Amino acid sequence: xxxxxxxxxxxxxxxxxxxxxxxIVIVVxxxxxxxxxxxxxxxxxxxxxxxxxKDMLEDARYAEExxxxxxxxxxxxxxxxxxxxxxxxxxxRSNATVSFSWSGVSGANLLYTKxxxxxxxxxxxxxxxxxxxxxxxxxxxxxxxxxxTDIWRVTIYMRxxxxxxxxxxxxxxxxxxx
Amino acid sequence: xxxxxxxxxxxxxxxxxxxxxxxxAVAILPLSMLFANTSIRSGDAxxxxxxxxxxxxxxxxxxxxxxxxxxxxxxxxxxxxxAESPVTAFPGYSRTVAFAPDSxxxxxxxxxxGVTVVCPNIxxxxxxxxxxxx
Numbered sequence: 032x033x034x035x036x037x038x039x040x041x042x043x044x045x046x047x048x049x050x051x052x053x054x055i056v057i058v059v060x061x062x063x064x065x066x067x068x069x070x071x072x073x074x075x076x077x078x079x080x081x082x083x084x085k086d087m088l089e090d091a092r093y094a095e096e097x098x099x100x101x102x103x104x105x106x107x108x109x110x111x112x113x114x115x116x117x118x119x120x121x122x123x124r125s126n127a128t129v130s131f132s133w134s135g136v137s138g139a140n141l142l143y144t145k146x147x148x149x150x151x152x153x154x155x156x157x158x159x160x161x162x163x164x165x166x167x168x169x170x171x172x173x174x175x176x177x178x179x180t181d182i183w184r185v186t187i188y189m190r191x192x193x194x195x196x197x198x199x200x201x202x203x204x205x206x207x208x209x
Numbered sequence: 210x211x212x213x214x215x216x217x218x219x220x221x222x223x224x225x226x227x228x229x230x231x232x233x234a235v236a237i238l239p240l241s242m243l244f245a246n247t248s249i250r251s252g253d254a255x256x257x258x259x260x261x262x263x264x265x266x267x268x269x270x271x272x273x274x275x276x277x278x279x280x281x282x283x284x285x286x287x288x289x290x291x292a293e294s295p296v297t298a299f300p301g302y303s304r305t306v307a308f309a310p311d312s313x314x315x316x317x318x319x320x321x322x323g324v325t326v327v328c329p330n331i332x333x334x335x336x337x338x339x340x341x342x343x
Contacts, residue, residue, distance in 0.1 A: 070244060073244060077251060081251045084252075095262060099269075166278060167280070168280070183273055183277060203266035203269040203270060205270075205272050205273035
């Protein structure tokens with residue numbers, strides 16, 4: 032007691048952090064935060080990339096499968112009415128008018144039309160090419176209805192686009208009724 | 210009190226800190242590998258899908274040729290189906306058609322044909338079928 036009164040009061044060390052300690056904590060915390068946020072942003076980017084790719088693949092697969100299956104339902108060798116690189120129209124076995132068409136504008140959809148009503152087969156087509164092959168395996172400008180067609184096999188190249196990502200796909204159909 | 214004893218300040222010792230760093234590194238390494246692996250593998254599904262489509266398309270071509278009145282069964286020989294490397298419009302994918310020696314069953318000749326599509330990062334996709342000389 033006496034001792035405490037006689038000596039001038041020494042400044043007591045207050046509990047808490049000093050300014051340099053606090054600064055170090057902030058610096059370290061921000062370095063860790065930056066590292067983790069980069070990792071997180073990368074993960075989000077990967078997710079977005081894969082999501083877009085999954086969507087396009089789904090569409091491409093469905094469209095290719097649908098076109099080649101529908102093509103096997105062509106009525107006979109005088110039923111193909113239009114056969115260009117972007118449009119294919121024919122009459123099927125149940126006498127329905129069926130067509131697949133793309134406007135040629137990048138980003139437009141591939142449409143499936145049956146008896147006048149349309150539905151989208153693939154969204155955001157960047158490029159599409161129907162190609163027609165004869166019995167001799169030659170690529171040719173096809174002979175169309177009402178004449179007997181020389182189409183023996185059809186191939187479909189399609190590229191879908193979403194943002195800057197693209198997915199290319201390929202399908203083929205040997206049209207048994209021709 | 211002996212003069213040699215130093216006042217022990219509160220805090221971590223060097224050994225403790227090194228231990229923390231080592232443990233943290235061991236924990237973070239597999240995590241970062243996981244992320245890296247995800248982005249590398251992201252193209253596998255697409256490659257496998259496209260490879261299967263390309264193999265299927267070639268099979269369809271072979272079927273069309275087999276059924277063609279001007280080509281037929283005798284057209285299905287290796288010389289008529291050269292390897293494509295790369296497949297037109299699909300860089301990175303290569304395609305080959307393999308013909309096994311014919312076998313005869315009940316007077317009918319069978320020809321085993323395999324279409325293989327090879328593409329980076331995924332196992333090759335092979336479709337095999339028989340063509341009969343009817």
